[in-house]
Amino acid sequence: MPSVVVHSAGLFTTVQDAGRYGCQRYGMPVAGAMDPFSLRLANMLAGNDPGAACLEATIAGPEIEFTDDTTVAVTGADMGPCINGRSASLNTTLTLKKGDMLSFTGLASGCRSYIAFAGGIDVPVVMGSRSTYLRAAVGGFEGRALRNGDVVQLGKAHGKVKVRELPQGVIPLYKSSQTIHIISGPEAGRFELEGLRSFLTAEYSVTDRSDRMGYRLDGEKIVHKPGGADIISAGLSAGTVQVPGDGKPIVLMADRQTTGGYARIANVITADLTLVAQMKPGDTMIFREVTLDHARELLRSRYAPFGV
Amino acid sequence: MIRYIPSGDSAFIIKAGDVISEEIHVTVRRLVKKLDEAEIAGVTGIIPSYNEIMVCYDPTVAGYKQIIGDLRACEAGIESVELPEPSAVHVPVIYGGEYGPDLQYVADINSVSPEEVVNIHCSAVCLVYMLGFTPGFCYLGGMDPRIATPRRDTPRMKIPAGAVGIAGNQTGIYPIESPGGWQLIGRTPLRLFDPQKKSPFLFSAGDHVKFFPVTEEEYKRIITEVSSDRYTVRRTKITG
8 A cells, every 4th residue: 555654744743534523422522624624625636535534734844755656635724835845736636656755845824734645544543533632642643643754554545536726716815814703602691792892803813822622812801791701511612712711712623622611702603714723823813703694605605616 | 491502603502401400411311312313414413511412513514504403303302202221330449549649638628537538439429410521521410518629729730540539529530641630539440431442431421420449459450351351340220
C-alpha cells in the first residue's frame, strides 16, 4: 500500500476525519476536522468520500515524501504548498509521483490546512472514527500528533481521480478580521441587555489560550444577570458560545467537552465554523445575529459545491 | 412542559425541566429511548443531561423544520415508555493510603474516623444522572452529606484514572488521567473507559453505583483480571 514519510511534522499535524459520533452521551468528544468545510472540499478534490481521514496541519505545515504515485489536494489555510520546492496550487487536484516531496513555505492566510490523499489515511478506526482525540490519546496516528520520521499508511484509492476545477467564489476568504454569524442561545436571557449589546457590537480577539477544544476570546466583558453565569451542566454543540463568570466568551470547537456548566449565549452557524477554525491568536471577530432560516441560506450557499 | 430550543443550526435542546430531580431524569431517559428508537435521519448525537437533551444533527442532511417535526413526534406517549429495571454496578475501591491521600482530611473536616468515611461512602447507592466532561465521567447523585467536603484550594496537576473523589456534595471517579481538584479518598481498579473494547464505557445514564472496599491484594488482583478481560463487573437489580 502507498504511504507517506513525514520528514518534518510541522507545528501540530493530526489525522482528522468528519468526527467520532454516537458516544457523546458517554462524554466522548466528537473531535474530527476543526474546519469541516475544508475537509470535505479536500476529499472531493482527491476523489474521496466526504468524511475520509486527512491530515490537519496547524500554522506551519509538514514536509512529506510520497512512496508511490498519489493524488492529493490541499485546502483551507494558505501555507504556501510546494511540490519538490516549486509552488503548487491550493484547492485543486494535484498528481504526485513516487519520491515527490510536499512541503509548505509559510502561512499566508488562515490557520489550518487539510491534506487529502486519494484513498484516505489508513489508521485504525476507533469507536467509529479515525480522528485523533489527543486528550485521551484516542484514534488517529497512535493517538498523537505526527512526529518527524513517522510513516503514515494510505488507503486504497477508488480509481483514477479526475482533475477538478472549482467555480469562482467557492473558497471563503480567511481574513484576520471576520464577521461571524450566530443564532441566539438557550441562556441568552441570563445576560443583562448591556451584556448582550457588548456581545453583538464589540470586537473580540482570539487569545493564545485557544486550541482544538475551544477559542477563548478577549474583549468587552459580557455582563450576566446576578448568578447568571453558572447553569446545570448540559450539552454543547459545535460552535456553542459559552460565557463563564469572567464575561469572556469561549467558542467551542471540535474537541469540545460534551457538556458544560456555563451560560450558552449563542451558537456560531455551521456555515461560519470554517471561518472561526481558520482564525489564529490575534485575529478578531464581530458577531452578528441571524435567524435559522438565514443560517440555512448561508449554509446552502457555502456548501453549494457539494450540491447541498 | 417540554420545550424545544435551537442550539444554533446543528442542534436542538429538548428541555424537560429546570432543576435536578429523579423525576426529570426519568422523563429525560424516556425521551432518549424514544429518540433512539426513532432513528431520525440526520441526527448525529444525543446528549442527555440532568434536565435536558441536546440532539445534534447534520444541517447538510436535514433542515431544522424537518428535525423539529421528528423530535416533537417522539414526545407523544412518553409517560408509558418502559425503562429497564434499575441495576447497581458494584465498584471495588481501595480506600486511603497512597490511593486516597485525602481520606484523613475528609474524615477530619466531618469529625468522623476514616473508617466511618469508608462505611458511609459504601452505604449509599448513587444514581448516574448523566455522563460528560471527559470520556466516561459520571455525574452521580445520592452521596451522604455527612462526608461532603469542599474541593481542594489548589487542584492537582495529575490524577490517575480510577481515582475516587469527593467535591462538595458529589462523589465521582476520574475515568482518564487528568488534572483536578477533588478530594481523593480511594481508587478503583475498574476501567470506566477503554476505547479498544466493543463497549468502551462501564456506565450509562440511569445506572446506579455501589462502592465496596477491597484490600490492596484484591485491588492488584482485579487490575490483572481487568487487563486480561477476566473480571466480571457485578450488577444487581435494585428493588423498591
